[in-house]
Amino acid sequence: MSFLAPLTLIGLFLLALPVLIHLLVRRRARRLDFPTLRFLRETPSFRLYPRHVREPLLLALRIIALLLLITGLARPFISFNARARLTRVILIDASLSMIARGRAEAARDQARSILNKLSAGERASIIAFSSDASVLAEATVDRDQLIEALKGYEPTAGAADFSAGLAAATALLQQEATAGTAEIDIISDFQESNLTALGSELTHHTGTGARIITYAVGTQVERNAFLTDETLTRGVSGIVLSATEIISDREGQSASRRNWNLDAAQGTLPDVDWRIESNGQIIGSAKANVPDDFDGDDNFFFAFAPPRESRALLVETEGDGASLYLRAALEAATVETPDRFALGRRGELPGSAAELSTYSLVVLALHGAPRPQEISVLSEYANAGGTVWLWCARDLDTESWNALAATPEGSALPFVSLSRATANQPLSFGAMAGDAPALSSLNESALSALRATRVRAGYNVTPRENAAVLMRWSDATPAFVSASVGAGGSVLLLATGPEREASDLGLSPSLPALAYSILRAAEEPREPHSRIIGEPVFLGVQSNADVTVTDAEGHTTLTQARALAQHPRRVFREAGVYRMEFAGQSRFLAFNTPIAESARALAAPEEIVNYFKGKESAPVRSAKDWRDHAERREGVWRIFLSAAFILLVVELFVSIRRQKDATLSDRTGSPAKQG
Structure with missing residues (x-):
C-alpha cells in the first residue's frame, strides 16, 4: 500500500487523544444522602490508585474510527502490479549506417547489457528508430520478454531521425503512471551528419522529465x-x-x-x-x-x-478564331529559341496517342460536345507523361462535358463541372500560383499584363479534388486549373478563349509569355x-x-x-x-x-554530449498528473473514510446507550453496568 498524501499520517499521534480523555476525565460520582458529617473524622490518605478505563468499548471504537479517518485522508492506494522505481526506454538506431560491419551486433550487445543490469521491479521498453520509430517492446518488468523482443531489431534503409525516436519515447513515458524517475538510453553510431542536421530539432521534442544517456557503438569505415x-x-x-x-x-x-x-x-x-x-x-x-x-x-x-522532345502541337479547328491567336502566341514563344522548341500544327487529333509521343505539349480548344475518341487519345497521352493545354471556346456544351467528367473516361479532365460565368462586368484574373511549374517562367511584367486582361466570356470551374488552382478570377473562383495524370503527365484547363469575342488575351503580350512558360514546364520531368x-x-x-x-x-x-x-x-x-x-x-x-x-564521419564523444546535454525528454507525467491518475484509478481511501464514518455512528449509539443506563441507575439507585 502507498499513500498520495503521506504527511497526513502524522495525525496518527492523535490516536493517544481518546486514551488520555478516558483517563483524565473524571466520572460523575453517585450521590449518597447522609444526614450530617460532624460526627465523622477527616482522615488524610496518601495512597495513589491508578485510573482504569471504565468504557473500553467506546475507547476502542473511537481509536479505530480515528485511525481509519487519518488513513483515508492520507489517500491510500493499492497496486497489484509491480511499480518500478525507474522506467527505462532503450532507443536503438536502426538507420542505414548501422548496416556497417559490426555496428548492429554492437548495438544489440549494448542493449542486452542494459537489460541484464535492470534492478528488480524496474520497467523497460525498447524502440528502434530511423526515419520513424517502431516499438519493439512495451514497458515491462519481464526481462526475458525484453531480450526476446531485442531479437526483432534489424537496421533498415532510412535515415537516423533522433527527433522521431525521442518523440516515440516521450509518448511511451506519458502512458506510464509512475512517479519514479525515467531514463532514455540512446544506442547509435551517432553519425555527425545526422546530428548536425537534426540537432536543432531536438529541443522541439525535449522538455523536462527523463534523463538521456548515450551509448556510441561502431567504428568509422575506411x-x-x-x-x-x-x-x-x-x-x-x-x-x-x-x-x-x-x-x-x-x-x-x-x-x-x-x-x-x-x-x-x-x-x-x-x-x-x-x-x-x-x-x-x-x-x-x-x-x-x-x-x-x-x-x-x-x-x-x-x-x-x-x-519528351521540346515540341508543341497545336490542333487547329477550321473557322476557329482561337486557333489564330494560339498559333501566334506559340510561334512567338518559340521564335527566340528555334533550336530548342518546335511547333507542329494539325487540323485534328491523331487517332492514337503513339503519334503524339514526340510532343511534350498538345494545345487545343474545346468546342461543342466531346468526342470520346479524342478524349481517349488525350488521356492516354497524358498518362504517358505528356502535357495537354485545354481552352474553353464560347460554343462549349457544358452539360455534355460535365457528364463526361463524371465517367471513368473523363477522369483525366481537371474539372468536375463547368458553367458559364454570368457576371454583369467583364472578368479579370486575380490571385495566381506563381510557384506552380506552368507559371514559374512568368516575370512581373507578364503577370501584370495578365491581370490587366479583360474576359467577356468565361466559365466557372469546379476543380477535381486532386487538381491545383493556378489562377483565379477576380471574384476568387478558379479560372485556370491543372491536374497531374499518370507517369508525370498533366492536363491544364483555362476557362476562357483567346479570341476577341471571349477575351483580350489574344492581343495581350501575356499570352506568348504564358505559352512559353507552359512549354518549358512541359519539357521538364514533373516526377522525380x-x-x-x-x-x-x-x-x-x-x-x-x-x-x-x-x-x-x-x-x-x-x-x-x-x-x-x-x-x-x-x-x-x-x-x-x-x-x-x-x-x-x-x-x-x-x-x-x-x-x-x-557519410563516414562519426561524432566525437564530446560532440554527442554537447548535442544531448541538458536535453530531457518531453514532459513525462508530473507528480500532480500521476496523483490525479492514481486517485481516479484507485478508490481505497473512500473505503477507509466510509468505515470511519460507520464506526463513529456506532460509537454515538453506544455512547447514548451508556448515558441512558447511567441516568436510569441514578434514579433507581442501582449501579449501572460497566463496559
Whole structure:
C-alpha cells in the first residue's frame, strides 16, 4: 500500500487523544444522602490508585474510527502490479549506417547489457528508430520478454531521425503512471551528419522529465563510394543518365562525373541496368564502381518517364478564331529559341496517342460536345507523361462535358463541372500560383499584363479534388486549373478563349509569355526520377483510394493513398523500384537511401554530449498528473473514510446507550453496568 498524501499520517499521534480523555476525565460520582458529617473524622490518605478505563468499548471504537479517518485522508492506494522505481526506454538506431560491419551486433550487445543490469521491479521498453520509430517492446518488468523482443531489431534503409525516436519515447513515458524517475538510453553510431542536421530539432521534442544517456557503438569505415547528384537529359541518341560518384576515405573526398546513354528499350552497360516498362517509364539501377567497406548505398535506383522532345502541337479547328491567336502566341514563344522548341500544327487529333509521343505539349480548344475518341487519345497521352493545354471556346456544351467528367473516361479532365460565368462586368484574373511549374517562367511584367486582361466570356470551374488552382478570377473562383495524370503527365484547363469575342488575351503580350512558360514546364520531368526512403508519396487521387504496391521480389502490399503520404516507410522500407497500381493506373517509383547515411564521419564523444546535454525528454507525467491518475484509478481511501464514518455512528449509539443506563441507575439507585 502507498499513500498520495503521506504527511497526513502524522495525525496518527492523535490516536493517544481518546486514551488520555478516558483517563483524565473524571466520572460523575453517585450521590449518597447522609444526614450530617460532624460526627465523622477527616482522615488524610496518601495512597495513589491508578485510573482504569471504565468504557473500553467506546475507547476502542473511537481509536479505530480515528485511525481509519487519518488513513483515508492520507489517500491510500493499492497496486497489484509491480511499480518500478525507474522506467527505462532503450532507443536503438536502426538507420542505414548501422548496416556497417559490426555496428548492429554492437548495438544489440549494448542493449542486452542494459537489460541484464535492470534492478528488480524496474520497467523497460525498447524502440528502434530511423526515419520513424517502431516499438519493439512495451514497458515491462519481464526481462526475458525484453531480450526476446531485442531479437526483432534489424537496421533498415532510412535515415537516423533522433527527433522521431525521442518523440516515440516521450509518448511511451506519458502512458506510464509512475512517479519514479525515467531514463532514455540512446544506442547509435551517432553519425555527425545526422546530428548536425537534426540537432536543432531536438529541443522541439525535449522538455523536462527523463534523463538521456548515450551509448556510441561502431567504428568509422575506411572507405565509402556512392552516387549522388543524378540528372536526366535527352541526348542525340537517347536518354543520358548522369551521376557524380563520391569516394570518401581518410584522405578526404574525391568526385568524378559519370554518364550512361540509355539508347535502347533495355540494356546493360558497365555499372547500370535498365528497361522500358509497358507504361513508358524507364526503370533500372546504377552502381558505384569503386570498392569500399560499406555496401548499403552502392546502388542508385531510378524510375522515370523519358523527357519528351521540346515540341508543341497545336490542333487547329477550321473557322476557329482561337486557333489564330494560339498559333501566334506559340510561334512567338518559340521564335527566340528555334533550336530548342518546335511547333507542329494539325487540323485534328491523331487517332492514337503513339503519334503524339514526340510532343511534350498538345494545345487545343474545346468546342461543342466531346468526342470520346479524342478524349481517349488525350488521356492516354497524358498518362504517358505528356502535357495537354485545354481552352474553353464560347460554343462549349457544358452539360455534355460535365457528364463526361463524371465517367471513368473523363477522369483525366481537371474539372468536375463547368458553367458559364454570368457576371454583369467583364472578368479579370486575380490571385495566381506563381510557384506552380506552368507559371514559374512568368516575370512581373507578364503577370501584370495578365491581370490587366479583360474576359467577356468565361466559365466557372469546379476543380477535381486532386487538381491545383493556378489562377483565379477576380471574384476568387478558379479560372485556370491543372491536374497531374499518370507517369508525370498533366492536363491544364483555362476557362476562357483567346479570341476577341471571349477575351483580350489574344492581343495581350501575356499570352506568348504564358505559352512559353507552359512549354518549358512541359519539357521538364514533373516526377522525380527517385525518392528518399521515408519521403511522403502523393499520388493525386482520393486519400481512401486503394493502392497495390509490389516490390522487386514480387511481394505485394495492399494499402491506401493516405498511408503512402503519412507513413511511407511502412511500405517502402528498402531501396529499390516499386510498382504501384491505383485508379486504373500503373506507375513505378524508385527509392534510394538518404545521402546523410553515406557519410563516414562519426561524432566525437564530446560532440554527442554537447548535442544531448541538458536535453530531457518531453514532459513525462508530473507528480500532480500521476496523483490525479492514481486517485481516479484507485478508490481505497473512500473505503477507509466510509468505515470511519460507520464506526463513529456506532460509537454515538453506544455512547447514548451508556448515558441512558447511567441516568436510569441514578434514579433507581442501582449501579449501572460497566463496559
